[in-house]
Structures are given as C-alpha cells and as structure tokens.
Amino acid sequence: MRSPIYVAIDTPDIARAKAIAAKVKNHVGGLKLGLEFFSAHGQAGVREIAAIGLPIFLDLKLHDIPNTVAKAVQALGGLNPAILTVHAAGGRAMMEDAKAAAPVGTKVVAVTVLTSLDGDDLNAIGVTDGDPHAQVERLTRLAMEAGVDGVVCSGNEVAAAKKIWPKGFFVVPGIRPAEGHHGDQKRVMTPRKALDAGASILVIGRPITQAEDPDAAARVIEATL
Numbered sequence: 001m002r003s004p005i006y007v008a009i010d011t012p013d014i015a016r017a018k019a020i021a022a023k024v025k026n027h028v029g030g031l032k033l034g035l036e037f038f039s040a041h042g043q044a045g046v047r048e049i050a051a052i053g054l055p056i057f058l059d060l061k062l063h064d065i066p067n068t069v070a071k072a073v074q075a076l077g078g079l080n081p082a083i084l085t086v087h088a089a090g091g092r093a094m095m096e097d098a099k100a101a102a103p104v105g106t107k108v109v110a111v112t113v114l115t116s117l118d119g120d121d122l123n124a125i126g127v128t129d130g131d132p133h134a135q136v137e138r139l140t141r142l143a144m145e146a147g148v149d150g151v152v153c154s155g156n157e158v159a160a161a162k163k164i165w166p167k168g169f170f171v172v173p174g175i176r177p178a179e180g181h182h183g184d185q186k187r188v189m190t191p192r193k194a195l196d197a198g199a200s201i202l203v204i205g206r207p208i209t210q211a212e213d214p215d216a217a218a219r220v221i222e223a224t225l
C-alpha cells in the first residue's frame with residue numbers, strides 16, 4: 001500500500017525542491033506543492049516536480065468569489081493534481097463551483113481551520129465561540145453538503161470530522177513527532193495518532209525537509225505508522 005505521507009516541499013528554490021523530492025520519493029506517497037513554491041515557479045515548476053512520478057497535491061488554498069475560484073481551478077486543470085485545496089470559509093457555492101471545475105480525477109479538499117490557529121485566534125477573527133473543534137465540525141458539514149471530496153483539519157478534530165462524514169477524505173497537517181519543534185503550528189499531533197484518529201493522508205513538511213537526511217527522516221516516521 002502507498003504511504004499516507006505527503007511531503008510538503010515548501011521552498012522557492014527549485015533545485016532544492018527537486019533534490020528533496022528525489023531523496024524521499026521511494027518512501028512517501030506524494031508531494032505537496034504550495035504557495036511558496038507556486039509563487040516562485042508556477043505551473044512549469046509543478047510539471048518539473050510532477051515528472052519525478054509521485055502524485056502531486058497542489059495546495060493553493062483558493063478563497064475568492066465562486067466565479068474567480070472556478071476559473072482558477074479550470075486554469076490549473078491541465079496539471080491534473082491528485083489533490084487541490086480551497087478554503088471552506090469561501091462558502092458553499094464557492095466549493096460547489098470549484099468541484100465542478102476540477103478534473104474528474106482531482107480530489108478537491110476544503111481547509112477548515114488552519115492548524116496555525118487556536119481558540120484565541122478564532123475569537124480575533126470573529127468566530128466568537130472560539131472553539132476550533134466546533135468550527136471544524138461546522139465547516140466539515142458544509143464541505144460535505146457542497147460535494148467536495150474531503151477536508152483539511154488537525155489531528156485533534158479528525159475523528160469528529162470523520163464521524164460527521166464517514167466517506168470523506170481527511171488531510172491532516174500539523175504533524176509533529178513527539179519531540180518535534182512546533183514552530184508556527186498550534187494544533188499538532190504525532191503521525192501515528194493522527195492516522196489512528198482517521199487521517200487519510202498526513203502532510204509533513206519541516207520534520208522531513210529540514211532534517212539532515214530527509215529520506216531517513218521520512219523512513220523513521222513511516223516506521224511509526
């Protein structure tokens with residue numbers, strides 16, 4: 001079975017991106033390219049990394065009016081990413097239109113509450129019950145109703161989200177080994193616990209990419225699963 005680990009290749013340096021991808025390719029399930037890489041290298045850069053042969057998760061977290069997001073998804077369609085992200089907070093119509101515009105083989109997943117946010121951060125943006133759990137549940141219901149393929153949430157909420165949506169696809173970032181540096185992540189979980197709680201895939205960036213030997217780091221994590 002393919003590994004559930006998708007490595008987040010967050011760098012604007014294409015040579016470094018390629019080097020990391022080449023190092024980890026035999027021990028991970030896919031590669032995630034996000035805003036940092038895409039802003040620097042665009043679709044041509046994505047194609048270069050896709051040539052390595054692993055599924056590509058294109059994480060652009062689209063969030064705009066439905067027409068704009070749908071047109072952006074259409075413009076990205078030629079890349080045929082395995083997974084593409086939008087923000088659930090963009091609303092139901094935006095998610096519906098994003099899904100309708102995506103290639104058949106692309107899973108559209110909706111980001112619920114970023115793993116870098118905690119209850120205080122939610123309060124500050126007007127989510128006044130200040131509870132990531134309740135907000136993830138609310139947005140998971142909305143994403144399910146909109147007909148996308150799944151959601152992104154932290155390991156702390158994935159079991160509850162899966163209860164709401166047993167057939168959903170659950171992407172879990174904010175993954176840290178027990179002793180790992182949290183950095184800017186506030187809602188974190190170990191890889192094993194996140195998988196046991198119901199994650200479909202685990203997004204792991206710095207614990208692998210900043211390691212002296214990214215392939216060894218990926219294998220150590222894989223061995224815990």
Ligand SMILES: O=C(O)c1cc(=O)[nH]c(=O)n1[C@@H]1O[C@H](COP(=O)(O)O)[C@@H](O)[C@H]1O
Nearest residue numbers: 008034113114115152173174203204205206
């Ligand atoms: O959509 C994502 O992948 C995502 C959602 C979220 O809530 N939190 C989150 O960290 N991510 C992404 O997951 C990766 C996590 O990276 P590390 O913190 O280095 O493991 C980054 O590429 C983030 O953009």
